[in-house]
Amino acid sequence: MRMLKQIAPAAPALLFLAVFFAWPLVEIGRVSFTPGAFGRGVTPLTVLRDPAYLSVALFTLWQAALSTALTLLAGLPIALAFARYRFAGQGFWRAAAVVPFVMPTVVVAAAFSALLGPRGLVNQMLQALFSLEQPPIQLFGSLPFVLLAHVFYNVAVVIRLVGGFLANLSPSLEEAAAGLGAGRWQIVRSVLLPLSLPAIGAASALVFLFSFTSFGVVLILGGARFATLEVEIYQQATQMLRLDVAASLAVIQMAITLLVGWASAWLEAQSGASLEVRPGSDVQRKPTTLAARALLFGSLTFIALVLLAPMITLIVRSFDWESGSPWRYYTALGQNIRGALFFVPPQVAIGNSLFFALVTMALTLLLGLPLAYALAYLKRRRWLEAILILPLGTSAATLGLGFLVTFDQPPLDLRRSFVLLPVAHTLVALPFFVRAALPAFRALDQRLREAARGLGAGPLQVMRYIDLPLLAPPIAAAAVFAFAVSLGEFGASLLIARPEYPTMPVVIYRFLSQPGALNYGQAMAMSSLLMLVTASSAALIEWIRAR
Amino acid sequence: MRKHSWLLLFLLSACAVQAPPPRAAEPAAPRTVTVMTHDSFSASESVIAEFERAHNAKVVVLKSGDAGSTLNKAILSKDAPLADVIYGVDNTFLGRALAADILEPYNAPALAAIPDRFKLDPQNRLLPVDYGHVMVNYDKAFLEAKGLMPPTSLRALTEPQWKGSLVVENPATSSPGLAFLLATIAAFPEGSAYDWRQFWRDLRANDVYVSPDWSDAYYNQFSGSSGKGPRPLVVSYATSPAAEVFFSEGKLQAPPTGNVEGTAFEQIEFVGILKGTKNRDLAEKWVDFMLSKRFQEDIPLQMFVYPVLPEAALPEVFVKFGQPPAQFFTLSTAEIDRGRERWIEEWERIVVK
Numbered sequence: 001m002r003m004l005k006q007i008a009p010a011a012p013a014l015l016f017l018a019v020f021f022a023w024p025l026v027e028i029g030r031v032s033f034t035p036g037a038f039g040r041g042v043t044p045l046t047v048l049r050d051p052a053y054l055s056v057a058l059f060t061l062w063q064a065a066l067s068t069a070l071t072l073l074a075g076l077p078i079a080l081a082f083a084r085y086r087f088a089g090q091g092f093w094r095a096a097a098v099v100p101f102v103m104p105t106v107v108v109a110a111a112f113s114a115l116l117g118p119r120g121l122v123n124q125m126l127q128a129l130f131s132l133e134q135p136p137i138q139l140f141g142s143l144p145f146v147l148l149a150h151v152f153y154n155v156a157v158v159i160r161l162v163g164g165f166l167a168n169l170s171p172s173l174e175e176a177a178a179g180l181g182a183g184r185w186q187i188v189r190s191v192l193l194p195l196s197l198p199a200i201g202a203a204s205a206l207v208f209l210f211s212f213t214s215f216g217v218v219l220i221l222g223g224a225r226f227a228t229l230e231v232e233i234y235q236q237a238t239q240m241l242r243l244d245v246a247a248s249l250a251v252i253q254m255a256i257t258l259l260v261g262w263a264s265a266w267l268e269a270q271s272g273a274s275l276e277v278r279p280g281s282d283v284q285r286k287p288t289t290l291a292a293r294a295l296l297f298g299s300l301t302f303i304a305l306v307l308l309a310p311m312i313t314l315i316v317r318s319f320d321w322e323s324g325s326p327w328r329y330y331t332a333l334g335q336n337i338r339g340a341l342f343f344v345p346p347q348v349a350i351g352n353s354l355f356f357a358l359v360t361m362a363l364t365l366l367l368g369l370p371l372a373y374a375l376a377y378l379k380r381r382r383w384l385e386a387i388l389i390l391p392l393g394t395s396a397a398t399l400g401l402g403f404l405v406t407f408d409q410p411p412l413d414l415r416r417s418f419v420l421l422p423v424a425h426t427l428v429a430l431p432f433f434v435r436a437a438l439p440a441f442r443a444l445d446q447r448l449r450e451a452a453r454g455l456g457a458g459p460l461q462v463m464r465y466i467d468l469p470l471l472a473p474p475i476a477a478a479a480v481f482a483f484a485v486s487l488g489e490f491g492a493s494l495l496i497a498r499p500e501y502p503t504m505p506v507v508i509y510r511f512l513s514q515p516g517a518l519n520y521g522q523a524m525a526m527s528s529l530l531m532l533v534t535a536s537s538a539a540l541i542e543w544i545r546a547r
Numbered sequence: 548m549r550k551h552s553w554l555l556l557f558l559l560s561a562c563a564v565q566a567p568p569p570r571a572a573e574p575a576a577p578r579t580v581t582v583m584t585h586d587s588f589s590a591s592e593s594v595i596a597e598f599e600r601a602h603n604a605k606v607v608v609l610k611s612g613d614a615g616s617t618l619n620k621a622i623l624s625k626d627a628p629l630a631d632v633i634y635g636v637d638n639t640f641l642g643r644a645l646a647a648d649i650l651e652p653y654n655a656p657a658l659a660a661i662p663d664r665f666k667l668d669p670q671n672r673l674l675p676v677d678y679g680h681v682m683v684n685y686d687k688a689f690l691e692a693k694g695l696m697p698p699t700s701l702r703a704l705t706e707p708q709w710k711g712s713l714v715v716e717n718p719a720t721s722s723p724g725l726a727f728l729l730a731t732i733a734a735f736p737e738g739s740a741y742d743w744r745q746f747w748r749d750l751r752a753n754d755v756y757v758s759p760d761w762s763d764a765y766y767n768q769f770s771g772s773s774g775k776g777p778r779p780l781v782v783s784y785a786t787s788p789a790a791e792v793f794f795s796e797g798k799l800q801a802p803p804t805g806n807v808e809g810t811a812f813e814q815i816e817f818v819g820i821l822k823g824t825k826n827r828d829l830a831e832k833w834v835d836f837m838l839s840k841r842f843q844e845d846i847p848l849q850m851f852v853y854p855v856l857p858e859a860a861l862p863e864v865f866v867k868f869g870q871p872p873a874q875f876f877t878l879s880t881a882e883i884d885r886g887r888e889r890w891i892e893e894w895e896r897i898v899v900k
Contacts (some may be wrong), residue, residue: 118777224757226898238616339591408627497610512762516794517785520773
């Protein structure tokens with residue numbers, strides 16, 4: 001009974017997942033494994049006997065593990081720098097770090113091609129410098145390029161989640177350690193790392209799952225030589241119509257996701273200390289020491305070179321430098337030169353994107369906050385947590401087909417409704433949010449809450465005056481990602497689209513599907529607008545949080 | 548399918564959002580014809596409006612991914628069709644569409660004016676609308692700077708002077724990629740001394756680059772596009788050079804790219820009425836409309852393919868720079884249907900694994 005009462009706040013979220021996640025999966029599973037129409041008898045138990053699929057599964061795991069390690073390596077120092085030091089323009093850098101997260105892969109490929117491609121800036125410089133015949137950097141179609149792109153996309157997750165967690169951690173323990181004569185490395189190793197383990201675990205799990213289900217990055221940047229499970233599922237489901245193979249691989253993918261979710265929950269439980277939590281402004285200080293300055297300089301250089309430089313090449317290409325009107329591609333966005341039916345003025349695309357992102361964020365907070373609350377104080381919750389992370393590791397192709405065969409009867413014929421779009425976005429955003437917010441929820445010092453209750457505060461008052469002020473930074477960080485997940489159109493690619501509600505990524509893809517300077521220029525212009533919208537939204541959410 | 552009452556309750560709000568706003572009483576409310584199609588579908592606003600006025604109808608377009616995904620979604624939703632009409636099934640997928648039994652025959656009167664070579668389904672379940680050619684494009688400036696003449700055949704692409712020059716799309720994920728694979732199978736048939744497998748082995752040895760889709764191939768890998776990639780040859784369309792001129796807004800007087808003769812494969816796109824439609828009469832009207840001169844003449848500048856109706860006039864930029872190639876390869880739909888999956892799997896083993 002007590003368990004039931006504890007879990008009650010989670011009910012809306014669980015119901016949402018049951019209807020929009022579990023049900024479509026069961027239905028598409030039923031269709032896929034019914035002998036005859038779409039299946040030729042392949043099952044999850046037999047699919048890996050084919051050495052080709054087995055090697056795809058192993059490669060998927062291997063590249064995801066490598067990507068996660070590299071992303072942590074790059075992200076943790078930056079997270080520490082952002083959490084501990086106060087410096088000018090911090091808001092800008094933080095907002096900028098989120099931008100890559102939403103960019104369409106083909107645009108990111110264009111950016112890296114302009115920067116690191118055979119005819120890119122870096123190669124041209126190196127060739128001129130050392131008078132080389134051939135471009136020295138050959139990245140396209142290689143594994144390092146895939147890994148680099150995964151770091152590019154996901155490093156913000158580590159920066160924001162671990163940074164947000166550290167930002168609230170009282171520096172008293174560090175000061176005590178320093179007082180006892182510990183060196184800098186010793187403090188990092190024996191104090192900071194163990195204390196932030198829950199946040200690191202959560203960020204690692206999320207980065208791992210994003211790399212694990214990587215689709216566009218592997219397809220476009222890896223060339224044709226590499227395939228993840230997600231790529232194989234997409235090809236089998238949408239091109240070959242071999243639903244049995246697709247569904248079998250999807251089941252394997254989900255099984256691995258469950259293990260990752262469980263491991264992440266286990267890792268978090270290893271460091272269950274309630275921590276002294278303080279507002280970030282009390283924690284940050286000026287970088288006065290040489291080491292602090294070096295850390296900060298290194299962090300900002302990394303963001304500038306790895307995250308911003310490729311983005312800037314896109315902005316450069318969004319202007320027409322040769323003609324007299326450099327803004328040509330931007331003004332063209334508002335002109336329907338061919339009188340086309342599906343023409344979308346840029347303000348409409350921006351409006352649609354923002355609308356869906358806001359709905360997604362609202363839905364995620366509405367369902368996610370009570371869910372995280374319930375989970376935070378639940379005993380024996382590891383498997384539940386693992387199950388809740390499942391949507392992140394579920395093939396979008398499979399789920400899209402699941403929607404198609406499930407919501408097909410009135411009054412539930414949602415296949416053509418725009419409602420499915422924020423629903424699909426929320427399916428990705430919700431597990432992300434919960435995983436991201438949980439460590440902070442658990443770190444809350446219970447004594448503070450009990451003291452408040454003892455002084456006569458009601459549960460809502462505790463929430464208002466104790467929980468919210470202390471939890472606001474991590475919740476805002478997680479909410480930014482819920483917003484960004486929708487702006488970047490995660491998981492919605494396989495829904496039936498009604499052209500009445502095109503979003504910014506949809507418009508970008510549309511321009512890039514026809515030849516010509518005008519189309520390319522407009523795609524770059526729209527991509528630049530997408531960056532602007534993402535960065536300013538991220539900054540705005542932070543600003544609201546600070547109020 | 549099982550439906551639960553609690554679900555109903557839960558989703559009531561969602562459906563409420565979806566419901567159309569109540570209309571003021573009109574003599575006859577417009578009916579809706581729903582067209583399921585691929586993401587590349589485009590048409591002029593004014594042309595569609597003409598149809599809507601003439602038939603007191605509203606045209607709803609559902610974009611459902613690339614040509615392959617669109618067809619597969621139509622097949623999967625056979626029991627509860629999403630639309631009245633499907634447009635965009637091409638000759639590479641025609642067999643799958645017919646075998647899945649998702650279409651109703653329609654002997655449109657307009658077919659009489661369309662050449663027989665486009666009519667691939669004798670029962671008229673799928674009716675031809677437009678055609679185009681997947682073809683290798685070359686970058687004129689790049690070749691000129693190197694003092695090279697463009698290649699003149701498929702076989703030439705395996706010569707050492709074109710090492711590292713060609714970009715193709717993966718036939719497992721891309722429709723032009725599949726069409727180009729079929730061109731090579733038609734050119735170097737199975738059982739001949741030099742078959743398509745050997746050709747692709749030679750291409751691989753000649754450092755061919757494989758992109759997953761047209762956008763990446765054309766813009767990120769091909770040097771002749773605005774994306775300024777590294778390679779001077781790309782699998783694209785016969786109309787791409789004309790499109791480059793059109794989308795330069797008067798800046799270019801001649802295309803920056805050219806077509807490599809002897810590399811084309813003909814793709815024909817079809818429209819069909821989906822089984823189970825409740826608007827059969829309006830669906831027929833829509834099919835008639837797509838085959839009419841008005842719509843046919845709108846096709847070239849919207850989708851950069853050719854109308855099947857011979858009397859439809861081509862726009863000037865097509866006449867000047869976008870004539871269909873004199874020669875092209877083709878395979879019968881029966882051959883394609885028998886071989887498609889096996890060829891793709893073999894291709895993957897030869898070229899990318």
